Amino acid sequence: MKILIRGAGDLATGIASRLYGAGHQILMTEIAVPLTVRRTVALSRAVYEGSAQVEEMKGVLVKDQAGAEQVMENGDIAVVVDEKAVCCEWFRPDVIVDAILAKKNLGTKITDAPFVIGVGPGFTAGVDCNCVVETKRGHTLGNIIWRGAAIPNTGVPGNVAGYTIERLIRAEAAGILEPKAKIGDYVEKSSVVAVTGGVPVYAQMTGIVRGMLQPGVQVSKNLKIGDIDARAEISHCYTISDKARAIGGGVLEAVTGFERMKDEFAIVVLAAGAGTRFGGNKLNALVRNKPLYEHTLERVEAFSAFPAYIVTGSEEIAREAEQKDIATVWNKEPERGIALSLTLGLKKALEDRPGLKGILFTVCDQPGLDTSTMQQIFRTASRHPGSIVCAGSGERTGNPVCWDRTFFPKLLTLEGDEGGRQIMRKYREKVKIVQADPEELKDIDRREDLI
Known part of the structure; x- marks a missing residue:
């Protein structure tokens, strides 16, 4: 089937991985300046690099319908800068997966495609989508919700190896981001990992930098610009996460059920x-x-x-x-x-x-x-x-x-x-x-x- 994924960040890429592996044709949309922290495992990177390889998938930036069709015909994933998903008019997807993860619905409607999936908080099954997939870490991660909504956003990141809020690297000031640590670097607590708007940003814990926004991007104060992983497994920096795979599994299950019925x-x-x-x-x-x-x-x-x-x-x-x-x-x-x-x-x-x-x-x-x-x-x-x-x-x-x-x-x-x-x-x-x-x-x- 033809599947449009709104968003191409790391979780959206995990969803794409499951669907791509099942043989579906995928087009992903992104904003002009992606702010994906875990960019080494995100196809959104194609927006500023032209293409992006994540595990067995290759995402290629395209400008129009002809380019997208050529990329998909070649067996790859097309990525287009299209914040409002205007491409729906020519792509005519069988399924839309809204994986923008804005914690709210930015305009997706249940009538936008024959089958619409909302990912995370902000969607209600039967109202603005056919089903919702849970994104909160825990026992229900990846569950398909056919009536109601996902767990509301708490503002506190999930627990990974005993750490929650400490994992995040946030901008200390508005301005240009200058990373001082690269993805994959081991850093100590209180070390400088970035500079934003000329102000140093310090690590809140010891571990490996698992994610960091691209250098030179404009950021606002308190924006999440990176994260640190206490597990210190460097391979985690370059492979799709367990969370993204679980969410992708939920989406694939919903899509497969729809494909069987349609x-x-x-x-x-x-x-x-x-x-x-x-x-x-x-x-x-x-x-x-x-x-x-x-x-x-x-x-x-x-x-x-x-x-x-x-x-x-x-x-x-x-x-x-x-x-x-x-x-x-x-x-x-x-x-x-x-x-x-x-x-x-x-x-x-x-x-x-x-x-x-x-x-x-x-x-x-x-x-x-x-x-x-x-x-x-x-x-x-x-x-x-x-x-x-x-x-x-x-x-x-x-x-x-x-x-x-x-x-x-x-x-x-x-x-x-x-x-x-x-x-x-x-x-x-x-x-x-x-x-x-x-x-x-x-x-x-x-x-x-x-x-």
């Missing part, structure tokens, strides 16, 4: 109900300042890897859906019940993609449903072929529901307004429930439900 599922939105109990067109009712149906369309937009269809009789809803690349399937007979919408959507999806392994059916009147719940349904369905996977609470089942292809013939025989519930009751042993907050499962049936 051509196997479709989404069908059911939006053709007559609104009898509501007493009118409920899908246009305002919920949190937007029409009810828009909440569902926005969630579906986060899964652009899957073909999506909306079954409706509304011209307005169809127009809005088309703008989000959701194809319209017309149902002008809503009085015949939900089964008609279900079968119409199923037939169209199979007409376009006969080899689909599953289809997720979602209704248009669940404004509280979390995008991360849909993500978990797809992941569960991918790992458990032959199952019916739905959102629910405890033993209670609800929408959405992802049906394995083995049930398609049975779904096509449905009639009336019960939908697939009768099949779920008959094959209860095949049902797997993804636990969701009860508020997510609430639908809008009557006007009083809006309150």
